[in-house]
Amino acid sequence: MKYFLVSLPILGVFLGATVFNRVTPFIFGMPLFFAWTLFNVLLMSAIMLAIYKIDPANAKPTGEPR
């Protein structure tokens, strides 16, 4: 599951270079290529959060403040 999740943004990079490698249409004023890359970064962070939550290695309290 972890590895499936982490493969998504990597796939996203390659999609970004191929399918979404265009300036138009503009999304929220950003070129499509730009918007996609930005979305992919947010996706990476979200996926790492999900992985962090489901990974049993993080289940035990570490006792240190964030």
Next chain:
Amino acid sequence: MNSAMIIICLALVGAIVVGLLASHGRKMNLEQWSVGGRTFGTVFVFVLMAGEIYTTFTFLGASGFAYGKGGAVLYIMTYTCLAFVSSYWLLPPIWRYAKQHNLITQPDFFARVYDSPAVGFIVAIVGLVALIPYLILQFKGLGIIVEIASYGAISTQTAVIIGAVAMSIYVVVSGVHGSAWNATIKDCTILLVCAFLGLYLPYHYYGSVGEMFASIEKAKSGFLALPQVGENPTWYCTTIAISALGLYMWPHTFASIYTSKSESIFRKNAVVMPLYSLVMLFSMLVGFTAVLKVPGLTGGQIDLALLRLSIATFDPWFVGVIGAAGVLTALVPGSMMLIAASTLFANNIYRKVMPETEGRSVSRIAKLAAPLIAMVAVFFTINGGNSIVALLIMGYSIVTQLFPPLVASLLPNNPVTKQGAMAGILVGVATVAVVVTTKTSIATLFPGASPLVAGINTGFIALTLNVATMIVVSVFSRVPQPRLASSAE
């Protein structure tokens, strides 16, 4: 004496003071000095890792690349993010092993895991060769920033020398503690300055970020996506792959893994770091704003886009603030590189040549080496030509050669022997040297290749030969290998 210069000088003095206070009167043995006694928490590990990644290259380079190459600049953000993602699995086993065996440097890791001082020695030489050009690049950036932001009142040479002295002072006294405190201040400053510039400049010149992109598209159609030749999709993907693999292979980045007090810190940071990379987006926006507003910069000058646009827009005192932030982006990573380079020299080169050196003198030699290495870097910065950029590309390709034997060592059953690791690294580094000095690329090797193939990053040539050699030599020198005791995913 203009207001910009005063602010830059204050920043420099501030950095020295903070750096000196950071030692807190601790006794600085080598473990304290190089890896902070393995006591750093989430915030320090975060800023150290981020601090090394947001260097002058990001400040000047990312905006300059956006200015000169357009959409291709996004590769920088994407590769750092992918490296952060990989850190979730890569860093905890490295940290665990280093803690278990009390390792100080990157060569220590390789020497231990392959049970071979020779492998460690080679890794130390490779690391030192790669670090010096990177340090020179930081000094060069520092010189440019100070000279332009002080409106020429401080020359590049003076700035480089003052910067090197400042860095050496706090490195010798506080080691990595000084870097950590300064990195915290630097990150706050750079975040504010970059965010302000990236949002304000497009607004000031175009009314909004969207308007700016629309104007660029009207003037230079297709500039904001990847071109078909040169920085094309193949170049984009392969460069991202090579750079993401290389990021944690820098000796100073590797050593900052050791500073952490627990392995869970890396997993936490892997969640937040991609978001933090968005800061680079702001510096790219500055570069895009400059495209139509300060046109005409070509070649190496594209790196000046951010500073030129700032001078054209703001009052001197604010240019000074930007310059001060720029000085910090050079000082902090530079100090990390200086610490790593001197520790490598003292612990993995000097000590191997003079085996009778005791532990205490190793730390003294490291502290003595720091100003000397800084002096060497200053000499090359002032006397070297533009070949520095070529050297840096070489440095990045060189450290990437350490990735295959590292990953192999993290596998539950390391299939690679010490002979294989050594041969692979040597072949890889030699290939990089040949490729860089003869300016070989896929395009020159296969003149008839389509742009799609020709875009492949040249770093792959060396990496492929490295892995092939590593596997072949390992098969022929197979003996039972010691391996990483703990499991790695």
